[in-house]
Amino acid sequence: MNVSELSAVPEWLPEHLGGEGIEELYPPQAEAVEAGVTEGESLVASVPTASGKTLIAELAMTASVARGGKALYIVPLRALAGEKRAEFETFEQYGLTVGVSTGNYDSDGEWLATCDIIVATSEKVDSLVRNDAPWIDQLSCVVADEVHLVDDGHRGPTLEVTLAKLRQRNPGLQTVALSATIGNPEILADWLDAELVDSTWRPIDLKKGVHFGQAIHLEDGEQHELGVRDGEKPTAAIVRDTLADEGSTLVFVNSRRNAEAEARRLTSTVEGALTADERDRLADIAAEIRDVSDTETSADLADAVEEGAAFHHAGLASDHRELVEEAFRDRLLKVVSATPTLAAGVNTPSRRVVVRDWRRYSGEAGGMEPLSVLEVHQMCGRAGRPGLDPYGESLLLAKSHDELDELFDRYIWTEPEPVRSKLAAEPALRTHLLATVASGFAGSRSGLLEFLDRTLYATQTDEGGRLERVMDSMLDYLVANDFLERDGDDLTATSLGHTVSRLYLDPMSAAEIVDGLESADERPTALGLFHLVSRTPDMYELYLRSGDREEYTMIAHEHETEFLGSVPSEFEERWDDWLSALKTASMLDDWASELDESTITDRYGIGPGDLRGKVDTAEWLLSAAERLAGELGLEWAPAVREARTRVAHGIRTELIDLAGVRGVGRKRARRLFETGIETRADLRNAEKSVVLGALRGRTKTAENVLENVGRSDPSMDGVEPAGSVAVVGD
Ligand code: ADP
Secondary structure (H helix, E strand, C coil): CEHHHCCCCCCCHHHHHHHCCCCECCHHHHHHHHCCHHHCCCEEEECCCCCCHHHHHHHHHHHHHHCCCCEEEEECCHHHHHHHHHHHHHHHHHCCCEEEECCCCCCCCHHHHHCCEEEEEHHHHHHHHHCCCHHHHHCCEEEECCHHHHHCCCCHHHHHHHHHHHHHHCCCCEEEEEECCCCCHHHHHHHCCCEEEECCCCCCCEEEEEEECCEEEECCCCEEECCCCCCCCHHHHHHHHHHHCCCCEEEECCCHHHHHHHHHHHHHHHHHHCCHHHHHHHHHHHHHHHHHCCCHHHHHHHHHHHCCEEEECCCCCHHHHHHHHHHHHCCCCCEEEECHHHHCCCCCCECEEEECCCEEECCCCCCEEECCHHHHHHHHCCECCCCCCCCEEEEEECCCHHHHHHHHHHHHCCCCCCCCCCCCCHHHHHHHHHHHHHCCCCCEHHHHHHHHCCCHHHHHCCCHHHHHHHHHHHHHHHHHCCCEEEECCEEEECHHHHHHHHHCCCHHHHHHHHHHHHCCCCCCCHHHHHHHHHCCCCCCCCCCCCCHHHHHHHHHHHCHHHCCCCCCCCCCCCHHHHHHHHHHHHHHHHHCCCCCHHHHHHHHCCCHHHHHHHHHHHHHHHHHHHHHHHHCCCCCHHHHHHHHHHHHHCCCHHHHHHHCCCCCCHHHHHHHHHCCCCCHHHHHHCCHHHHHHHCCCCHHHHHHHHHHCCCCCCCCCCCCCCCCCCCCCC
16 A cells, blocks of 8 residues: 555655655555554554554554544653654654653653653553543543563553553543564454454565574575584674674673673674774764763673674663664664563664573572563564665574474474463552552442453453452452551542552552651661662562672661661561662662762672662652651651652762752762862852862853852853862852
């Protein structure tokens, strides 16, 4: 179907698409149009990676907006929100407005009411529904990207419940669900009352195969010699072979450490293939990477990038990730070794994909578990760049003849698994039952059952009794902890229950925080509060490594009086969890004591992205704790606020006033403080030369800072920086 034949879409769209090089719809896109996606029909599109799902969503959303509606695009990862926004923003020239909702979970995002297309994660949408965002009722089209993730035990239930709520609120809502190829797309279509496009079409051929010994065995029976050199690893031989054909390779491995080691190893393979111009451009990118942060990860990444290879994992800062993705798309990087996060959405096609590790650590007693067929197919689907490569090729690696057969059976000749709802798990139900009652979607036990009947779980199971049993035990928990009140069949949220739901807390986290704060006899210390929030289920704890047990047991004894709530004995089962929380709390305490980022990442064996993630979570949980302290009339709200501000900025107490000024981070605040500028008032009255000296002579920064602190004449014209020893009033 030619784009000029599209009806029911805004009149500017066909020409716009033409400008983007899209003249003919891909077959699954044409099927979607025939199924009525531009006319408001709900649709499930189960199509392979890189087969143009985004355009299906764009057709639905722009047509819906043209009819006077409003569209919501739900992304699975925050990192993808920015990428999607950039794509949709090309519609702004035609008068559409696009907004991304990120940030705090406790606001109602009122400004989004003026947007035609809104991009958000499912957690954010869930929180907007809980906070009664007024524009939710105006939605006419919702798109769920990567909807097969309803199968994810941790985040799936939120997507599932959110879609059910949106559909309950807006009965005519068009639902467009985009999915990788899965075993049972019909059930998703059934659940969402949607038409189904189930296709295996790809814009570029994909050859799947397995490498073993000296040969690549492809699924069509073709074999091809690789010529692995003495002492060479298979991955290196494949990368070398791809390079000989001027192609790039994406290597999937099972841990961050492996991703880093593999990139380092592969530099010796790719380095010789770089031209002088590529070297120069890579050196510039390496410099940008080093500028992002001065951690070991940053340095390692820059070193590898200089030699044409890179690693990519969730421990990287988002700026690092973007630089790597862009350089790979620009074909400057010849190989990227990645953990599976890269397979989930980010658009980074390459000639060849190598799935080096098909098992991952399961966390259970050091065991390994095989990846799902769905995951492996998604990784493989990254192979082949339409218009650039003749075809894509994806390879698994076998170490023996038996493994060669096993890999063909397990992944190449096997359909992806069916997706299954994970809603009947306790933590998911605990959270969503409270939110469903608190935000008015159900007011009784029978109302809850009716609501749950709209979920995928209900569509999928004939075991209704199980959900009901878990529901009843979770309702008992919510009533016992004063989040819900029960009167016969009726259920109402208490004031505490409403607050917890709006704060987006797991009720179990809230119960732990309330209990800890209520048990404090004196003003809690920052470490005590960091530990309190670190042991809630909303914070992922750091793992205890060998040797950690003794170290943190000692720290536990040294700070015994500071912990809130009961401290378990060393013989209790929960001791290990409690110690892991202490490790997390110590890391937050180091950060709030102004330790260097690189010292912290080394000490705790984590990446800078992990540190950021933990700090953000702690900040969110402490602001929730502050609200709960207020709600319960406890006197510790100021202590909690202080701990939150310290962890948010990574500063000691004396810098709190200064670090609140926009443009003054932890390092600048410390340097200003050392010159004697200790407060905002000092900053307003300080000699400009002293301010400029403390800010290392950066005129623009100094002017911004002075403007932000409210100085009437922030100009630094003609000001020379004073030496860092100068003190105000000297
Ligand atoms: P998916 O979401 O299915 O993984 P994308 O929507 O990211 O895939 O599409 C992959 C690429 O294909 C994008 O670069 C997109 O611009 C391009 N594309 C999509 N539809 C067409 C089309 N009909 N003709 C040409 N290119 C297309």
